[in-house]
Amino acid sequence: MFERDSAISTMSAQVARIIGTRIASGEFRPGDTLPIESELCQAYGVSRSTIREAVKNLAAKRLVEVSPKVGTRVLPFADWNLLDQDVLSWRLNAQFDERIVEDLYEMRQCFEPRACFLAARDGSAEDLDRIRRRYADLVAMLNQPALAAGAETEFHLAIIAATHNGLFVTIGGAVKTALRVSFSLTQRSAKTTDLAPYEAVLSAILERRGEAAAEAMRRLLDLSRQRVLEALARGPVAERG
Template identity: 80%
Template sequence: MSAQVARIIGTRITSGEFRPGDTLPIENELCQAYGVSRSTVREAVKNLAAKGLVEVSPKTGTRVLPFADWNLLDQDVLSWRLNAQFDERIIEDLYEMRNCFEPRACFLAARDGSADDLERIRMRFSDLVSMLGQPALAAGAETEFHLAIMTATHNGLFVTIGRAVKTALKVSFGLTQRSANGQAMDLQPYQAVVSAILARKADEASRAMSQLLEISRARMLEALRNAPRAVEKTAGE
């Protein structure tokens, strides 16, 4: 229950309903609003504080912190923000972040990945190909493909970034699949990434991922513009 309450309040914060500097309703009001106990509300607020969304003070109550304090790589915070405000700015921010890390991850995977790492990447791509006709499964397969590349870097920080990418892909893939004008995923850019990594052509792998991300970004923006109802549905889930 505390996780559910944290999700509700967290979504209200990331959507802008509660703005930085605002004070949340007092504990009793939250208990009544959500039909939960005081201990549940306290645990939920503690969770939000750990994510950098709020600060609890005996004098001022629970105050929403500035955006700069939010832990945006936290899987919950990222998911709440994407679901609440999936707009062009969020997409641009997401792909700026991915462009900073994923091409380099491909470079490192090609250069330093073990034979087992490369086989895992090949298998994840094969999974993606086989599941393309089943959107829900394909979403998971695409996610695991990107995570396999991150894991092959053997860099713990890249793996952490990969978790954020996983959360973002779950939301964004659903958007593109629900778009009325959406087209089937083009697998050629993925094949180019896999081929370069397996051939241990690090620079080529990096360029291939940059091209894949640009195609994915354009596809995402097109889906967003063509599927306003899908976005509204996503925000309410």
């Protein structure tokens, strides 16, 4: 029986998280068949309906495939829904290493600078005011690490929302997960957050200088990536959100 996590709403979601993390960590590898239903019930101390709902959840995320003849089989990595917030979170918590950091920042470099360009070009006055307020929150909470992490996340998400591009907003969910887990690693750093790169992004967007905003975000992401890699080199994450 596992210890129930009050932050997760249902038992089936908790079981899905445990099995999903075991898949993401490589304990269950692509092509492997999961233990049969009765064994999972016994292992986690839950009912068959809970296991079935958990497996259904994992199948929807393309981590597993259920076949009457074969059982529940782990799918190849290429089939996984990697932008699903749960899948990304499980991967980050299971194997937060240099490779996944590089993958994340390559993804962010592909669309966040463009998001800045679009926010500067197309963002409404209300959008720009929201970005300004999220930056003010970051400044105000700088000495409160847990709150600063949320404020930094919301600053990035406000920029993405200002694009009015539905696909960008969807990817923003993955950014939110990545930022939360990344911060759990970097919050141990003694370095004070340098606000200048954020100010450069903010100023360029407010002045509607799209190209300058994109370039400022590229520089901000480069600095952020370096910070995460340096923190990673100091040792594993002690506790992740």
